[in-house]
Amino acid sequence: MRYDSITEAIGxxxxxxxxxxxxxxxxxxxxxxxEMLNPFGSVKDRPAWHMARPHLEAAADGDGTVVExxxxxxxxxxxxxxxxxxxxxxxxxxxxxxxxIKELLLLLGAEIEELPGRSECLDPTDTDDPxxxxxxxxxxxxxTYLHTDQYFNPRNVEAHAEGTGPEIVxxxxxxxxxxxxxCVGTAGSSTGVARVLREHDPRVRVxxxxxxxxxxxxxxxxxxxxxxxxxxxxxxxDTIESVTSDEAIDGMITLIRRCGMLSGPTGGAAYQGAVRQxxxxxAELDGTGQRRTAVFIVCDRAESYLSYVxxxxxxxxxxxxxxxxxxxxxxxxxxxxxxVIDVDDARRxxxxxxxxxxxxxxxxxxxxxxxxxxxxxxxxxxxxxDLLRGGLPxxxxxxxxxxxxxxxxxxxxxxxxxxxxxxxxRSLAGGIVAWRDAGAPLxxx
Amino acid sequence: xxxxxxxxxxxxxxxxxxxxxRPFLHSLVDALxxxxxxxxxxxxxxxxxxxxxxxxxxxxxxxxxxAHKANRSxxxxxxxxxxxxxxxxxxxxxxxELRHALGCGFTGDRIMATGPKDAAFLWLxxxxxxxxxxxxxxxxxxxxxxxxxxxxxxxxxxxxxxGFEHATGHGGAGTRLLSRRxxxxxxxxxxxxxxxxxxxxxDAVEFVGAAYHMDTTGVEEKARALEQCVLFMDECxxxxxxxxxxxxxxxxxxxxxxxxxxxxxxxxxxxEAVLGVRPxxxxxxxxxxxxNEGGTVRGAAALYxxxxxxxxxxxLDELLSLPAPVLGxxxxxxxxxxxxxxxxxxxxxxxxxxxxxxxxVLDVRPADMDAGQYLVRLAMNAGDMSLEExxxxxxxxxxxxxEAASGxxxxxxxxxxxxxxxxxxxxTRRLVFLPRLPRAGDxxxxxxxxxxxxxxxxxxxxxxxxARTVAVERRDDSWRWCPDxxxxxxxxxxxxxx
Ligand SMILES: Cc1ncc(COP(=O)(O)O)c(C=O)c1O
Numbered sequence: 022m023r024y025d026s027i028t029e030a031i032g033x034x035x036x037x038x039x040x041x042x043x044x045x046x047x048x049x050x051x052x053x054x055x056e057m058l059n060p061f062g063s064v065k066d067r068p069a070w071h072m073a074r075p076h077l078e079a080a081a082d083g084d085g086t087v088v089e090x091x092x093x094x095x096x097x098x099x100x101x102x103x104x105x106x107x108x109x110x111x112x113x114x115x116x117x118x119x120x121x122i123k124e125l126l127l128l129l130g131a132e133i134e135e136l137p138g139r140s141e142c143l144d145p146t147d148t149d150d151p152x153x154x155x156x157x158x159x160x161x162x163x164x165t166y167l168h169t170d171q172y173f174n175p176r177n178v179e180a181h182a183e184g185t186g187p188e189i190v191x192x193x194x195x196x197x198x199x200x201x202x203x204c205v206g207t208a209g210s211s212t213g214v215a216r217v218l219r220e221h222d223p224r225v226r227v228x229x230x231x232x233x234x235x236x237x238x239x240x241x242x243x244x245x246x247x248x249x250x251x252x253x254x255x256x257x258x259d260t261i262e263s264v265t266s267d268e269a270i271d272g273m274i275t276l277i278r279r280c281g282m283l284s285g286p287t288g289g290a291a292y293q294g295a296v297r298q299x300x301x302x303x304a305e306l307d308g309t310g311q312r313r314t315a316v317f318i319v320c321d322r323a324e325s326y327l328s329y330v331x332x333x334x335x336x337x338x339x340x341x342x343x344x345x346x347x348x349x350x351x352x353x354x355x356x357x358x359x360x361v362i363d364v365d366d367a368r369r370x371x372x373x374x375x376x377x378x379x380x381x382x383x384x385x386x387x388x389x390x391x392x393x394x395x396x397x398x399x400x401x402x403x404x405x406x407d408l409l410r411g412g413l414p415x416x417x418x419x420x421x422x423x424x425x426x427x428x429x430x431x432x433x434x435x436x437x438x439x440x441x442x443x444x445x446x447r448s449l450a451g452g453i454v455a456w457r458d459a460g461a462p463l464x465x466x
Numbered sequence: 467x468x469x470x471x472x473x474x475x476x477x478x479x480x481x482x483x484x485x486x487x488r489p490f491l492h493s494l495v496d497a498l499x500x501x502x503x504x505x506x507x508x509x510x511x512x513x514x515x516x517x518x519x520x521x522x523x524x525x526x527x528x529x530x531x532x533a534h535k536a537n538r539s540x541x542x543x544x545x546x547x548x549x550x551x552x553x554x555x556x557x558x559x560x561x562x563e564l565r566h567a568l569g570c571g572f573t574g575d576r577i578m579a580t581g582p583k584d585a586a587f588l589w590l591x592x593x594x595x596x597x598x599x600x601x602x603x604x605x606x607x608x609x610x611x612x613x614x615x616x617x618x619x620x621x622x623x624x625x626x627x628x629g630f631e632h633a634t635g636h637g638g639a640g641t642r643l644l645s646r647r648x649x650x651x652x653x654x655x656x657x658x659x660x661x662x663x664x665x666x667x668x669d670a671v672e673f674v675g676a677a678y679h680m681d682t683t684g685v686e687e688k689a690r691a692l693e694q695c696v697l698f699m700d701e702c703x704x705x706x707x708x709x710x711x712x713x714x715x716x717x718x719x720x721x722x723x724x725x726x727x728x729x730x731x732x733x734x735x736x737x738e739a740v741l742g743v744r745p746x747x748x749x750x751x752x753x754x755x756x757x758n759e760g761g762t763v764r765g766a767a768a769l770y771x772x773x774x775x776x777x778x779x780x781x782l783d784e785l786l787s788l789p790a791p792v793l794g795x796x797x798x799x800x801x802x803x804x805x806x807x808x809x810x811x812x813x814x815x816x817x818x819x820x821x822x823x824x825x826x827v828l829d830v831r832p833a834d835m836d837a838g839q840y841l842v843r844l845a846m847n848a849g850d851m852s853l854e855e856x857x858x859x860x861x862x863x864x865x866x867x868x869e870a871a872s873g874x875x876x877x878x879x880x881x882x883x884x885x886x887x888x889x890x891x892x893x894t895r896r897l898v899f900l901p902r903l904p905r906a907g908d909x910x911x912x913x914x915x916x917x918x919x920x921x922x923x924x925x926x927x928x929x930x931x932x933a934r935t936v937a938v939e940r941r942d943d944s945w946r947w948c949p950d951x952x953x954x955x956x957x958x959x960x961x962x963x964x
């Protein structure tokens with residue numbers, strides 16, 4: 022495989038069979054279309070290139086800005102494609118709720134505009150939603166934006182009708198699967214693939230998966246939200262079902278841990294939704310001797326969703342404790358084991374102690390810079406926590422006075438340092454707040 | 467008929483128990499007329515305690531200033547005045563609200579003056595030692611002029627900031643969080659003028675801190691604003707000023723509908739109705755801002771998110787716990803580490819569960835025989851109970867007059883119409899489902915109307931009576947009541963004095 026441009030590497034993704042021991046379906050072969058193996062990492066590489074190509078080639082002078090309403094994968098692909106062609110990319114969205122994706126986009130040079138939340142005090146005269154404003158700005162005659170318009174652009178569907186769909190048929194030796202399962206975001210992949218499959222064999226059944234209404238699965242829409250998508254036509258789907266973020270994560274874990282497929286949540290949702298739906302059909306096939314085939318799409322990869330998983334299923338990312346840690350100390354233990362010192366005694370100690378204590382301020386550098394105890398050093402709590410894992414960071418001959426805002430965190434750390442064998446560490450009772458309230462001096466840098 | 471699409475209200479005790487006492491509520495309306503507003507002053511104190519608990523959890527100090535605009539009642543204000551002065555204050559947005567707050571027992575040092583202010587309002591606020599939440603450098607100059615001209619003491623001031631999305635330098639490169647433009651406050655990018663005005667007028671005003679109030683349900687936007695205010699206050703300190711409080715306004719929200727599923731079913735049905743794939747749910751197919759463009763739904767539903775898993779104190783807790791975009795630490799930690807007090811101005815959320823509005827059923831007649839829909843005319847109009855005007859969709863509770871249990875009869879879809887001779891006087895534009903058809907003489911109770919809904923738009927049009935308001939309290943086994951204006955939080959209602 023030798024290419025002149027990365028865009029040639031888009032498409033021709035593998036179709037991989039899921040081991041029946043994993044899904045438990047006895048009469049159905051289930052295949053994953055691994056769109057995550059596209060060069061920019063997702064199913065969106067195809068439509069992004071297909072939609073942007075005419076724009077980018079027309080604006081060859083390279084001072085245009087491609088804009089898209091995208092919270093992730095389309096933005097990622099477009100940012101890279103724009104960059105290759107000397108254009109800029111701007112993503113407008115109110116759904117960018119996964120920090121890694123945002124940071125990745127920034128790394129790719131994208132500009133991100135997040136739409137405002139909804140109004141709390143309803144203004145009945147305000148009938149304009151932010152999206153309407155956005156579209157108006159784009160259609161402004163003076164605008165230099167190249168809008169790919171993925172929710173309405175037929176080229177989005179076309180990219181899949183020309184690529185994804187035919188590839189599936191080819192890899193199934195010219196046959197059409199009995200079921201095709203896809204998550205619905207822009208409806209581009211499901212619509213394009215379904216169209217091609219139906220043309221080959223109208224008996225194919227298409228299952229569209231949306232997010233459960235009160236839930237959030239990055240990249241796909243809820244049943245109400247799909248109605249705002251221009252490419253969405255309910256007739257495309259034989260069935261529309263919803264999946265929860267819990268199911269998406271379950272599916273994702275199965276694909277990752279048991280199938281070696283590093284899928285993101287929507288791939289997990291498609292897998293889980295497919296198996297849930299196919300179980301009934303599978304039971305009906307028992308004893309008939311017939312075999313059926315189903316294909317689902319793995320849209321993208323897991324790496325960008327770690328904080329999504331951390332938020333919903335923290336135990337999957339559990340860090341096992343190593344070394345000393347303040348979080349391992351209970352409040353009762355901290356109270357029992359740590360020494361405290363009140364503001365008056367602390368003032369005297371830090372002025373007259375022999376040796377004088379090292380005063381450690383555990384607040385953020387920013388707060389420290391604004392106001393702190395003269396002569397104190399700043400080691401922000403997160404860093405301090407890491408230091409302790411490595412061992413005692415101070416000489417046992419140096420007394421230490423720990424200070425935090427109200428004396429709660431410092432108490433824990435004082436307890437940990439005592440456990441680690443430091444003979445004279447004390448926590449400032451009431452913290453910097455008490456210090457200030459007692460009228461003791463605070464300085465700024 | 468489809469399954470009834472209920473949007474049943476969230477009612478907690480003691481409001482829930484009040485709603486079960488039908489004879490009491492009927493006797494109130496018999497005596498005082500329909501419409502009638504009923505308030506539970508104890509519930510407002512309970513809410514203040516919940517906000518306080520969030521402060522405690524985050525080790526924060528500072529006050530919750532009740533946004534008086536949410537309800538004009540005396541009982542609520544007097545009950546709040548009896549709370550701990552260190553933790554409860556009142557936010558007033560007009561001279562009359564200020565006078566009322568003083569008359570209800572708030573001393574000047576517990577009062578925050580917000581909103582657009584004329585000279586009389588500024589003078590009275592300065593005179594009684596209220597904190598003035600300044601909207602602009604112009605207002606600062608006017609206030610300082612008054613202080614000097616009338617020989618008043620230095621006035622504590624906060625500066626209200628806005629336009630956080632345009633603040634440069636601190637925001638993460640490449641991301642811009644758009645926010646709705648606000649008419650209020652001074653844009654952060656103009657804060658230099660504000661700072662020099664504060665310094666120039668230091669003889670007349672004492673700079674206490676920064677403030678914002680944003681009209682959004684988005685916690686991220688607020689966390690960003692909060693962080694930018696902390697950075698702003700830092701700049702102020704660098705210039706020798708000594709701000710110590712950050713006021714983050716109100717807008718913590720209320721959950722009106724009890725069940726998420728009911729809310730989800732209804733809003734999905736609205737989308738489907740707009741697309742024409744199911745019969746309309748609203749009077750003449752009103753779409754609440756949604757429209758059908760070639761089979762695709764466009765626009766945004768102008769609806770309050772009536773089912774909210776986190777609202778009020780829970781929303782504050784969430785906001786305080788979110789990582790801030792620039793400095794990375796949660797807002798609570800930022801405030802604590804920078805030694806700032808937190809001020810909040812909850813309106814709607816502080817009077818959550820504090821009241822209801824009652825209306826008598828005057829007349830019931832068929833609207834659409836085929837669909838089994840009825841028009842129910844109430845002795846109340848859309849001005850007396852403006853949940854709908856605020857985009858809040860929630861069902862009333864039917865309180866039958868007689869012995870009939872509310873369970874008998876079939877669910878029925880009704881349109882609630884008002885007592886004005888106007889086509890537009892609908893109490894709801896949506897088909898409301900009730901567990902059975904009401905009869906003339908029954909009451910409908912609109913729960914949770916104390917925030918902006920019970921008298922915000924009340925008027926004397928057509929000489930219809932405007933609702934009276936009473937305060938109620940549970941004593942032993944029964945409910946007691948008194949007129950709102952007679953409530954004082956020192957003697958039991960209807961009990962012996964002294
Ligand atoms: C300055 C200010 N503070 C507080 C509030 C109260 O907000 P809420 O009732 O949503 O809590 C408002 C309402 O508009 C306001 O303008």
